[in-house]
Amino acid sequence: MKYGICPISVAPMRLEAKDTSEMVSQVLYGEYFKIIEERKKWVKIRLAHDSYEGWIDIKQIIEIEAETYHEIDRSKHEYAKDLISHITHHNESLSTITIGAQVSTSKYLADSYQLESTSGSNKSDLINNALLLLNSPYLWGGRTPLGIDCSGFTQLVYRLCGFKLNRDASQQAKQGEVLSFIEEAEEGDLAFFDNNEGHITHVGLIMRDNYIIHAHGKVRIDRLDQSGIFNVERHLHTHKLRVIKKIM
Incomplete structure (x- = not known):
């Protein structure tokens, strides 16, 4: 079994392994997943947070070790709270991310993000x-x-x-x-x-x-x-x- 994480703000998840296929969902920055099938330019993934499956362009993922996947899975999850915010990369360049991005995994991508206080739960x-x-x-x-x-x-x-x-x-x-x-x-x-x-x-x-x-x-x-x-x-x-x- 292989594992991966999304390093870009949002990636389309498609029904089939081609750009013209229907988008069934999206993968947000920092979300991690299992790779359940591979083709030359595409991987079929199963998202960790809701077990949703679909195809994503292989250029829009980064593979991680099984140990890293399970470490993330055990850790506390934090999400971006602003509609739009930014991630700082190791070379000081910025990427825009949206509300709901899984920013607690940024360290696994060598990025930095200022975590905010935990959201309410009522x-x-x-x-x-x-x-x-x-x-x-x-x-x-x-x-x-x-x-x-x-x-x-x-x-x-x-x-x-x-x-x-x-x-x-x-x-x-x-x-x-x-x-x-x-x-x-x-x-x-x-x-x-x-x-x-x-x-x-x-x-x-x-x-x-x-x-x-x-x-x-x-x-x-x-x-x-x-x-x-x-x-x-x-x-x-x-x-x-x-x-x-x-x-x-």
Whole structure:
């Protein structure tokens, strides 16, 4: 088994081993992974934090020893808290990184980063983190404020509070405790929505007073009722409510 780490701000993770393939997710700076398959120009990886798999350009990774991988895995994880910040390389050049980058691994890349205080871990902190991303454009497979999808958004918000969510909405829906009614929900709980075939395809973060913040076109705030998400601008329900889950 081989192991690696991402040395650049963000790398696309693709469904197949080619540049024209669909981007299914992104790998952020400092995230580490197992290499489960190799080709000449591509490697298939399994991310350590959520076990998500996909193909990444071999030029956008650095291999690490198994001992280093396990040392990182045992250590405390720290993440960039600002929407945009910088990493300093050993030659004094800078690279831009985004919120959620795994900066506690910078030393393994011979980089330096000024670690900040640990993020809070209550539900009001979840909402504060979510509001930082307000108006971020929607991007299928995206995980940064420059482009993010619905489950990438909720995963990042929870990550900043030290809680692990899986990558896709359908996977996240299997986590946590089911709530029977909207009235039982608290800010920070997750609402999941399904399509006409009954497959869960969307997720958002519940706010106070029957509002929800979610990534749909952009990270936006809409109304939430027993039917689903009501878009005030378009005067219609855009998503059908399936289930509400309490994660923390």
